Amino acid sequence: MADEKKMMKVTIDNITIEVEPGTSILNAARQIGGEVTPPAMCYYSKLKGSGGKCRTCLVEVAAGSTADPRPMPKLVASCRTNVMDGMVVKNITSEKVIDARKGVVEFLLINHPLDCPICDQAGECSLQDLGYSHGSDDTRYEFPRRTFEKENIGPYIQLHMTRCILCYRCTYVADQLTNERVHGVLDRGDHSEISTYISKAIDNDFSGNMIDVCPVGALTDKTFRFKNRVWFLKPLDAHRDCPTCCGKVTLWNRGDEVYRVTARKDQWGEVEEWICNTCRFEKKNTSDWIIEGPTKVNRHSVISQGHYVGLKMPPETLKRVMDGRDPRILMEIHDVSGVNKPEIHLSELPGPAHSHDFLEKDVTRAEEYPGHVPQTLADVDAKTDSR
Amino acid sequence: MAKKLLLDKANVEGIRGYDVYRREGGYRAVEKALKMTPGDIVEEVKKSGLRGRGGAGFPTGMKWSFLAKPEGVPRYLVCNADESEPGTFKDRYLMEFLPHLLIEGLIISSFALGSSRTYIYIRGEYAWIPDILEQAAEEAKQNGWLGKNILGTGFDCEIYVQRGAGAYICGEETALIESLEGKRGNPRIKPPFPAVKGLWDCPTVVNNVETLAAIVPIINEGGEAYSKIGVGKSTGTKLISACGNINKPGVYEIDMTISVEEFIYSDEYCGGIPNGKRLKACIPGGSSVPILPANLLLKTAKGQPRMMNYESLSDGGFATGSMMGSGGFEVLDEDQCIVRHTLSLARFYHHESCGQCSPCREGTGWMEKILRNIEYGKGKMSDINLLWDIQRKIEGNTICPLGDAAAWPVAAAIRHFRDEFEWHVLNPVECMNRNYGLAHYADALEVPVAV
Numbered sequence: 001m002a003d004e005k006k007m008m009k010v011t012i013d014n015i016t017i018e019v020e021p022g023t024s025i026l027n028a029a030r031q032i033g034g035e036v037t038p039p040a041m042c043y044y045s046k047l048k049g050s051g052g053k054c055r056t057c058l059v060e061v062a063a064g065s066t067a068d069p070r071p072m073p074k075l076v077a078s079c080r081t082n083v084m085d086g087m088v089v090k091n092i093t094s095e096k097v098i099d100a101r102k103g104v105v106e107f108l109l110i111n112h113p114l115d116c117p118i119c120d121q122a123g124e125c126s127l128q129d130l131g132y133s134h135g136s137d138d139t140r141y142e143f144p145r146r147t148f149e150k151e152n153i154g155p156y157i158q159l160h161m162t163r164c165i166l167c168y169r170c171t172y173v174a175d176q177l178t179n180e181r182v183h184g185v186l187d188r189g190d191h192s193e194i195s196t197y198i199s200k201a202i203d204n205d206f207s208g209n210m211i212d213v214c215p216v217g218a219l220t221d222k223t224f225r226f227k228n229r230v231w232f233l234k235p236l237d238a239h240r241d242c243p244t245c246c247g248k249v250t251l252w253n254r255g256d257e258v259y260r261v262t263a264r265k266d267q268w269g270e271v272e273e274w275i276c277n278t279c280r281f282e283k284k285n286t287s288d289w290i291i292e293g294p295t296k297v298n299r300h301s302v303i304s305q306g307h308y309v310g311l312k313m314p315p316e317t318l319k320r321v322m323d324g325r326d327p328r329i330l331m332e333i334h335d336v337s338g339v340n341k342p343e344i345h346l347s348e349l350p351g352p353a354h355s356h357d358f359l360e361k362d363v364t365r366a367e368e369y370p371g372h373v374p375q376t377l378a379d380v381d382a383k384t385d386s387r
Numbered sequence: 388m389a390k391k392l393l394l395d396k397a398n399v400e401g402i403r404g405y406d407v408y409r410r411e412g413g414y415r416a417v418e419k420a421l422k423m424t425p426g427d428i429v430e431e432v433k434k435s436g437l438r439g440r441g442g443a444g445f446p447t448g449m450k451w452s453f454l455a456k457p458e459g460v461p462r463y464l465v466c467n468a469d470e471s472e473p474g475t476f477k478d479r480y481l482m483e484f485l486p487h488l489l490i491e492g493l494i495i496s497s498f499a500l501g502s503s504r505t506y507i508y509i510r511g512e513y514a515w516i517p518d519i520l521e522q523a524a525e526e527a528k529q530n531g532w533l534g535k536n537i538l539g540t541g542f543d544c545e546i547y548v549q550r551g552a553g554a555y556i557c558g559e560e561t562a563l564i565e566s567l568e569g570k571r572g573n574p575r576i577k578p579p580f581p582a583v584k585g586l587w588d589c590p591t592v593v594n595n596v597e598t599l600a601a602i603v604p605i606i607n608e609g610g611e612a613y614s615k616i617g618v619g620k621s622t623g624t625k626l627i628s629a630c631g632n633i634n635k636p637g638v639y640e641i642d643m644t645i646s647v648e649e650f651i652y653s654d655e656y657c658g659g660i661p662n663g664k665r666l667k668a669c670i671p672g673g674s675s676v677p678i679l680p681a682n683l684l685l686k687t688a689k690g691q692p693r694m695m696n697y698e699s700l701s702d703g704g705f706a707t708g709s710m711m712g713s714g715g716f717e718v719l720d721e722d723q724c725i726v727r728h729t730l731s732l733a734r735f736y737h738h739e740s741c742g743q744c745s746p747c748r749e750g751t752g753w754m755e756k757i758l759r760n761i762e763y764g765k766g767k768m769s770d771i772n773l774l775w776d777i778q779r780k781i782e783g784n785t786i787c788p789l790g791d792a793a794a795w796p797v798a799a800a801i802r803h804f805r806d807e808f809e810w811h812v813l814n815p816v817e818c819m820n821r822n823y824g825l826a827h828y829a830d831a832l833e834v835p836v837a838v
Contacts, residue, residue, distance in 0.1 A: 052576035103780030107749035192742035
């Protein structure tokens with residue numbers, strides 16, 4: 001027993017756990033799991049030296065240790081603070097922490113473009129999740145958001161500097177996975193940016209992992225750009241015999257088509273094992289891979305919500321608040337638009353809605369609904385021309 | 388006339404050169420110190436009660452005793468000459484006119500700490516001073532005070548001067564170390580502290596220029612004698628760089644027993660406010676410390692006169708007090724606009740934020756934009772509360788103290804001068820043409836009667 005390491009007792013949000021010495025508060029909280037775990041935007045357990053920058057994982061230390069039970073004067077970054085024996089940590093039970101975290105989320109979002117509708121990261125974005133769980137629904141920022149000059153960093157990776165939250169994870173990937181780092185943070189303050197040295201392209205066997213570690217949509221897969229939304233894709237675990245990396249990946253398929261390849265991620269959104277660029281960018285055929293089966297996706301993730309069948313509509317409240325009267329509609333959208341027919345319910349469509357879903361059925365349904373004048377886009381065009 | 392320990396020879400002709408400095412009693416302290424043991428020197432500094440002159444006021448002797456001393460690992464002493472705080476220029480004066488005083492202090496401190504490679508990290512904007520320091524170090528070397536086997540004690544020491552590239556953040560000790568290593572000047576996450584893992588991952592002490600210069604009189608006069616100067620825990624003398632609306636701006640050496648009122652109005656020091664104007668506000672310790680209105684500056688909340696020392700200036704905490712800081716004493720007369728002044732400070736911190744951690748990176752810019760709106764008559768009443776909320780969310784939540792330094796001036800300005808901000812919001816046109824003036828900021832405050 002003597003040569004066994006002494007375990008350290010730490011209490012996080014009134015849950016006590018024993019961890020090995022040298023464990024950070026964040027990792028101790030991850031061992032407990034659930035809501036007790038602080039969110040982390042910059043810390044990445046597989047990247048040495050990462051963390052401490054985003055300040056979302058701030059926690060209150062109510063008692064430093066058994067030997068020195070004084071509380072720590074400031075909130076500490078749980079990812080970079082190691083536990084002491086008898087430490088008492090408050091995360092969601094501390095109002096100070098909740099308040100500070102809300103502030104950090106607000107700071108992270110004030111200069112973020114919020115272009116989620118056109119962002120490839122949407123649906124698997126840590127900042128989106130953080131905003132939903134800890135942010136406020138309104139912004140107090142009323143100034144123009146900062147912009148950057150666009151920069152091409154090579155054929156595989158698309159850089160959107162406006163979305164970057166400067167977590168420095170991608171620089172650690174370059175430092176620790178590739179032979180030579182050719183990109184980094186230039187300038188300082190709120191105009192600092194991730195960029196390559198004299199616009200040199202990032203070209204390295206493992207550079208694609210920067211895409212996986214990026215918590216936001218600042219670094220996205222150029223070969224997947226604007227191809228699809230992640231929640232329409234079905235993730236599959238697959239592997240191949242790769243000479244450079246482990247070859248264990250997640251394929252993102254729609255039907256038989258492989259849209260993109262990423263490394264497998266664990267429950268904290270962290271890569272399990274790094275993969276090489278050949279696996280990620282070159283092997284886009286199902287025949288390249290041995291498919292193991294569907295990837296387990298957390299049921300809270302929007303990716304697991306990618307089926308619209310059997311959607312339950314919320315009850316109509318407008319009629320109820322108007323004492324049963326129907327609202328008077330000044331202009332019915334269906335009178336002027338050939339798409340989006342009221343009789344075609346989106347939940348009945350197999351997959352995402354497309355304009356031909358509406359046009360084809362238009363002719364057949366016209367007889368079923370004699371009161372409704374069918375109008376196609378061609379009709380509208382004809383009218384405009386005759387004028 | 389107060390006793391001067393650092394600047395007593397500053398006006399001697401040619402004191403910048405080695406020969407005159409030596410003739411005036413220079414390097415006596417090195418001769419004395421190298422006969423002592425390093426432990427004795429640290430003990431002497433501890434006895435002196437010297438507090439760090441860079442701004443935080445941490446006891447120097449204690450800092451030195453924290454230095455880890457593992458076998459076979461070099462230790463480093465780094466002199467922080469990255470003096471970039473708006474309103475602070477005391478170190479520049481010391482280095483420019485008394486370079487040998489700093490070199491002498493560095494030799495003694497290096498010996499005490501066991502550092503045989505000592506660095507002076509100087510800010511890039513002091514473009515002409517590195518040459519002065521390098522020349523002084525060279526002269527010292529030629530005369531046997533630096534190099535191998537100094538005075539036959541077997542102690543080797545070299546002093547290197549390293550220019551910074553002009554970043555305020557590199558005055559933060561861990562950012563300074565990063566910069567000295569040739570990296571981007573981002574502050575490190577502490578712990579580990581530099582005393583354990585500093586420059587090149589070796590134990591390191593980072594001290595301010597004035598702190599290291601003050602080692603010379605401590606060794607010459609003895610720690611005991613040094614601790615008798617001043618009051619309480621504010622021992623020795625302090626350099627104050629006074630600027631703003633005063634008749635005689637400049638660097639003054641005070642022994643921390645005089646009152647703030649005397650410092651501003653006596654002819655020996657600032658010589659009063661020009662053109663018969665009245666005092667409105669003052670930042671007593673460099674731009675990061677809270678600004679105080681005239682009534683709270685001259686008298687504490689308890690009604691006692693405020694003195695120029697660490698304890699008295701911080702009397703009342705941030706609610707009614709301020710800090711000694713780095714000794715950048717900025718005086719504002721009744722014609723100055725607090726909103727504009729706060730804006731220029733916010734602009735500075737926005738410009739100088741390193742951008743590593745989110746509250747400071749995003750918050751400083753946000754505060755500047757809101758203050759700009761208020762200053763130019765586009766502010767809203769809710770902006771004042773918003774500013775307060777932003778500074779509250781920056782303070783204490785950042786990696787390094789720059790976040791606090793950016794938050795405190797804004798907080799103090801709103802705390803003490805809220806009516807002036809409100810006046811700006813309510814009179815958007817008038818505030819472009821005239822200033823709010825003195826208002827009630829110099830009125831005597833009601834002192835709570837002791838029960």
